[in-house]
Amino acid sequence: MTDQLTAELARDIGKARGTDYFVMKDQLSEDELDLLYTTRTFGEAEIQPVINDYWERGEFPFEIIPKMAELNLIGDWNLRDFGCRPMTAVGSGLIVAELARNDTSIQTFWGVHMGLAMQSINMLGSEEQRAHYLPQMARLEKIGAFALTEPNHGSDSVSLETTAERQGGEWVINGLKRWPGNAVWCDYIIVFARDVDDKQVKGFIVERDNPGYSATKIERKVSLRCVQNADIVLKDCRVSEEARLQKCRSFMDVAKVLAGTRNGVAWAAVGNATAAYDIALTYAERRVQFGKPIASNQMIQRILVEMLGDLTAMQLYVLRLGRLIDEGKMTDTQASLAKYYCTVKARDVCRKARDVLGGNGITLDFHVMRHLCDMEALITYEGTVEIQSLIIGRHLTGHSAFV
Ligand SMILES: Cc1cc2nc3c(=O)[nH]c(=O)nc-3n(C[C@H](O)[C@H](O)[C@H](O)COP(=O)(O)OP(=O)(O)OC[C@H]3O[C@@H](n4cnc5c(N)ncnc54)[C@H](O)[C@@H]3O)c2cc1C
Numbered sequence: 246m247t248d249q250l251t252a253e254l255a256r257d258i259g260k261a262r263g264t265d266y267f268v269m270k271d272q273l274s275e276d277e278l279d280l281l282y283t284t285r286t287f288g289e290a291e292i293q294p295v296i297n298d299y300w301e302r303g304e305f306p307f308e309i310i311p312k313m314a315e316l317n318l319i320g321d322w323n324l325r326d327f328g329c330r331p332m333t334a335v336g337s338g339l340i341v342a343e344l345a346r347n348d349t350s351i352q353t354f355w356g357v358h359m360g361l362a363m364q365s366i367n368m369l370g371s372e373e374q375r376a377h378y379l380p381q382m383a384r385l386e387k388i389g390a391f392a393l394t395e396p397n398h399g400s401d402s403v404s405l406e407t408t409a410e411r412q413g414g415e416w417v418i419n420g421l422k423r424w425p426g427n428a429v430w431c432d433y434i435i436v437f438a439r440d441v442d443d444k445q446v447k448g449f450i451v452e453r454d455n456p457g458y459s460a461t462k463i464e465r466k467v468s469l470r471c472v473q474n475a476d477i478v479l480k481d482c483r484v485s486e487e488a489r490l491q492k493c494r495s496f497m498d499v500a501k502v503l504a505g506t507r508n509g510v511a512w513a514a515v516g517n518a519t520a521a522y523d524i525a526l527t528y529a530e531r532r533v534q535f536g537k538p539i540a541s542n543q544m545i546q547r548i549l550v551e552m553l554g555d556l557t558a559m560q561l562y563v564l565r566l567g568r569l570i571d572e573g574k575m576t577d578t579q580a581s582l583a584k585y586y587c588t589v590k591a592r593d594v595c596r597k598a599r600d601v602l603g604g605n606g607i608t609l610d611f612h613v614m615r616h617l618c619d620m621e622a623l624i625t626y627e628g629t630v631e632i633q634s635l636i637i638g639r640h641l642t643g644h645s646a647f648v
Pocket residue numbers: 357391392393394398399400401423424425426468469474622625626627628629630631632635647648
């Protein structure tokens with residue numbers, strides 16, 4: 246029975262049927278629908294069949310990068326030139342959600358490369374830097390990483406200790422970074438460091454083969470196992486003034502990049518919840534106990550309804566947030582609320598899906614455990630639930646509760 250069920254589910258799972266209960270697709274333009282279905286088709290063909298094995302081994306499926314490049318999907322509402330594909334914020338979010346529906350490690354690779362590294366260059370780089378770096382990154386020929394967090398400064402990365410000292414036409418960077426995704430194997434790492442002179446945070450484009458840069462893979466993670474996160478040592482790492490992000494003048498500029506990517510994390514949460522709900526519904530219809538499909542059980546139906554309610558609310562959140570970005574109206578705290586709400590709800594949806602699947606819920610074969618484990622990272626990165634709450638709470642009340 247289980248073998249048959251596994252085979253049937255392997256065929257049916259991930260078709261995202263019944264996951265658009267409020268017919269959100271009617272709100273999408275032709276171009277947005279094209280991005281959605283292109284990514285969906287790609288994910289089902291290229292990611293879904295192979296990802297569990299990679300996840301189990303803790304390896305990244307490098308062979309999918311050239312295939313992703315062929316899709317020409319790199320772009321965003323503000324990333325429209327230099328070979329990037331012009332698209333709305335909603336279009337960009339749909340790509341993220343569809344990648345995450347298949348696998349959040351792949352979506353994180355995408356988010357770090359496009360949302361953090363390319364956007365840092367796009368938003369904080371000079372025209373020359375944008376023209377030099379963005380085309381090769383849009384073609385996925387060169388891959389980026391983003392190094393802000395340090396071993397002693399995560400939530401308070403504003404207090405980062407990595408130093409940058411100007412010596413003639415060069416900068417000398419010293420310090421430690423922890424967690425950056427892609428950083429073990431990528432080409433360019435955006436490193437944030439404090440200028441010893443004016444004490445402000447500045448950004449630098451460091452090439453991975455710089456002799457002052459070394460990155461060691463963080464092993465034994467049980468979330469986002471395909472993402473190669475790194476412990477980084479910057480020791481007398483010399484970069485030219487041309488490699489300094491010319492418009493990054495303080496931590497406030499870094500925060501502008503992070504506001505955009507919080508929106509991306511919210512979309513990624515929607516992708517995880519979509520997968521989990523879809524799998525749980527399919528499983529409940531097929532799994533027979535006490536002579537009936539478990540879907541005919543009142544308690545299972547209640548769980549499915551709760552999951553669908555949360556998923557639908559999340560979809561409304563991100564769609565509206567995306568439109569606010571496209572209209573130039575999104576505020577930082579709106580992005581924080583979406584990140585907070587969608588990640589908390591998506592983790593809950595994944596946990597419920599795991600319950601619906603019983604013992605099979607903890608195997609990789611049925612995917613939901615991978616989504617649940619990966620949601621733990623989405624809860625944390627780009628600002629934890631607690632930090633988002635403090636940011637939103639300060640805005641609501643006018644009182645800062647940061648201690
Ligand atoms: C898988 C993964 C990928 C990542 N990728 C990147 C990357 O590409 N680049 C990068 O620069 N960083 C990256 N990060 C780092 C990430 O942004 C940090 O992990 C995150 O900001 C939290 O920092 P921390 O882990 O040091 O936790 P801490 O800051 O030590 O927090 C620990 C706990 O304390 C809580 N806490 C902290 N301060 C307060 C307070 N004032 N009030 C109440 N509660 C508080 C937190 O909410 C959390 O629950 C990644 C992290 C992970 C796990």
